[in-house]
Amino acid sequence: MAQNWYGKPYYSLDAFCKNTFGHKCYKIALNAHLTCPNRDGTLGTRGCIFCSKGGSGDFAVSILGETVEKQLAKGISLLHQKNTGQHFIAYFQAYTNTYGPIEYLRQIYTQALSSPLVCGISIATRPDCLPREVLLLLEELKGRFPEKFIWVELGLQTIHEATAAFIRRGYPLSCFNDALEALHRLQIPVIVHVILGLPGESEEQNLETIRYLNDVRPFGVKLQLLHVLADTDLASLYRKGAFSVLTKEEYLSLTARCLSILSPRIVVHRLTGDGPRDTLIAPRWSCRKRDVLNSLHRLMKEKELWQGKYFSGGN
Numbered sequence: 001m002a003q004n005w006y007g008k009p010y011y012s013l014d015a016f017c018k019n020t021f022g023h024k025c026y027k028i029a030l031n032a033h034l035t036c037p038n039r040d041g042t043l044g045t046r047g048c049i050f051c052s053k054g055g056s057g058d059f060a061v062s063i064l065g066e067t068v069e070k071q072l073a074k075g076i077s078l079l080h081q082k083n084t085g086q087h088f089i090a091y092f093q094a095y096t097n098t099y100g101p102i103e104y105l106r107q108i109y110t111q112a113l114s115s116p117l118v119c120g121i122s123i124a125t126r127p128d129c130l131p132r133e134v135l136l137l138l139e140e141l142k143g144r145f146p147e148k149f150i151w152v153e154l155g156l157q158t159i160h161e162a163t164a165a166f167i168r169r170g171y172p173l174s175c176f177n178d179a180l181e182a183l184h185r186l187q188i189p190v191i192v193h194v195i196l197g198l199p200g201e202s203e204e205q206n207l208e209t210i211r212y213l214n215d216v217r218p219f220g221v222k223l224q225l226l227h228v229l230a231d232t233d234l235a236s237l238y239r240k241g242a243f244s245v246l247t248k249e250e251y252l253s254l255t256a257r258c259l260s261i262l263s264p265r266i267v268v269h270r271l272t273g274d275g276p277r278d279t280l281i282a283p284r285w286s287c288r289k290r291d292v293l294n295s296l297h298r299l300m301k302e303k304e305l306w307q308g309k310y311f312s313g314g315n
Helices: 013-021 068-077 102-114 132-144 161-166 173-185 203-216 233-239 248-261 289-302
Strands: 026-031 088-092 118-125 149-157 190-196 220-225 267-272 280-282
Touching: 013 267, 026 068, 068 088, 068 102, 088 102, 102 118, 102 132, 132 149, 149 173, 173 190, 190 203, 190 248, 203 248, 220 248, 233 280, 248 267, 248 289, 267 289
Parallel strands: 026 088, 088 118, 118 149, 149 190, 190 220, 220 267
Antiparallel strands: none
């Protein structure tokens, strides 16, 4: 491959930023205090069965009552022991970050893009929450800030409709396809969230989701290990013995296989994910994130695997 992967067996976000900007770019997670159609009664009130009360933003810095730039500085201060580089990615993480009044969205996105600390923004949302006015806003901001990037992160989790219904995702795969096409038309890079180890899904079904990504060609992917968090419906099912979570060995084997068939052009923005220690019920081994990643790198080296080794989709 032409790009440098800096010793990892996959094309990480770290490698992408170093290749593109010349240095590492840390994401600063922000909580804009928005909600979700799966929470406000539009589709439901309990969210997806795996989603915590924090709307997947358990580590996000709140911007309520403060400017985005001030809260970015607060988030950066939490990284004081890391070599953070010169620029940061403002990551609107908690809940659904295109699901709100358009003027409020314009305000928070503009504040982030206007910050000299920020090289771009990443907006986590749902594919059913990209109405025309939001797409027009993203297009407007692209024109106003041509030197900075705008990424959109879409929660897909799985391509399998039965699993999607079980986890209460709330939209069909066709909705995801439409959203992806709309963002591609605007030339806005898309990062797709996938969960490995969802109840009832086989290894082959997980691999089918990865092959689908190869076909639709997003900019990036996040491979998230299924976490069972307290006060979720998933936790209730887990305590009843309705399903089991992946062991560390199972997860490493599955992730290595997923990466080996994933297009080498798709940037891997995350592996494993983070669950808050105080609310994480299972798998507890995932708390040792550095050990998990080191073990994955070691396994892939031993098996002579790398991202795209078995990719057969051409470019």
